[in-house]
Amino acid sequence: MTSHDGSRPTTAGTHDDPLPGDAPRWTRYVACGDSFSEGLWDAPDGQDAPLRGWADQLASHLSRRRTAAGLEPLEYANLAVRGRLMRPILHEQVPAALALDADLVSMIGGGNDILRPSVDVDRVAADLERVVAGVRARGVDVLLGTGFDVRESPLVRTTRARVGIYNAHIWSIARRHGAYVLDPWGMRSLLDWRMWSDDRIHLTTEGHTRVAQGALVALGQAPDRADWDDPLAPLPPVPRLERARADARWLREHAYPWATRRLRRRSSGDLLTPKRPVPTPVE
Template sequence: MTSFPSRYVALGDSFTEGVGDTDDRFPNGLRGWSERVAEQLAIGNPDFRYANLAIRGRLLGPIVDEQLGPALALKPDLVTIYAGGNDMMRPKLDLDAVVARYDTAIAALTESGARVVMFTAYDTGWSAFFGKLRGRMAIYNELVREVADRHGATIVDFWRFAEYQDLRMWDFDRLHMSPAGHQNMAAHVLDAIGVGHTLNAPDLGPVPAQSKIEARREDRQWTREFLVPWLARRVKGVSSGDGVSAKRPELAPAFQA
């Protein structure tokens, strides 16, 4: 029988902070999959507490430097962590060094007694732009799976979730999940840790037919409104997380939406 966690801490970047799932009822104006996981874990569990230290735009190194110590101090029995996605999009990357740093962090988390949940990166092969990173992400995923195996962590294998080929699972920027994508991810996480839940996979219906003209129009809009500003920030060394604080820095009851 799976025991329900009572102290859940979420670590990472925009993926875990909940970017793409805007909801003003929640800290930072974001809900996200981790909030949904916490809501489910809190059902019938009055002692349950949840913290989310994730901040958008963070590279793996800063995630470890800024979030690992505070997370351990909270003495969690469940930790979810996604890190490395922003590193993957940098022109130069020592992938072995990045994952070695990740390995050290995962070792510290598992040695604390917490159950640790990790994620692979998503398969971006369908994307004309992000698909160029597919090979790098595939190597990263194999290294992450090795880390999980070495330390007994649980893997949520995002790489294999074919339903995310539907653009409706993504926000306009095609980089962050939509509310439907976040709900779907929450269900995958709960399934991975063996906890029953009331979340249903989003029923989006058939993918709407789209002409080549409509697709090109959307691509131009995406390039103009997301890609160009995003690349400009990369050039300037500006992060979307500059000035952003963790949405839930202390353990507290989960908000019931």
């Protein structure tokens, strides 16, 4: 099994007996992170129903492939909470994932750190690498993730250089420690704004679905959809007035509340707990 960049994980997931066919070898997957891994805004059953997200979809794909091969279903927990910075992810969620005896942990975060102008990207990456090294030394597989390419976003694209530096660290950390890399930056389909929710920061259901397929590829699994990274058919240009109205609505409904929380040093996830804190079989 190789990582998305072609390197081979060194210790995790070794077995004396081969698994049937190409069945995923992982028995317990725990997702750690922020809103991306929590699943905002993949709500196929409505905004009032529980959120799903790419990590839930990935767990479902892996579990289905295991049961098809006659193995037990994958057990899955999700400890991600929206708004979390990298330090709480690394020092609270990851130890909890290890305590749950996970053999696959996704550690994807840093976006909330990078949105802050004072961020030290090198420090964030160094903190991440120390934790990745410790997790890998325990024989646990790790799935990391790059940041998105935000060049089409009129506001968030000011962080693009920081995201690029962070992504370079991600690939280097993965190569040094034998981790897998989910690469949203490289997904052409995610450059289309139809993959993004109204807040322009979180994915739609289709966006999460495509990321889940990308995660399968990153883990050395064949995707279920041949078109998982195909760009959508282009739409006609949006009239300037309509675009301006949409921008004004976004500033009023999303950007202003976000900036207000930052000034008050609050997060949208301050009062939230993980949506799936205990590993349970994915049916």
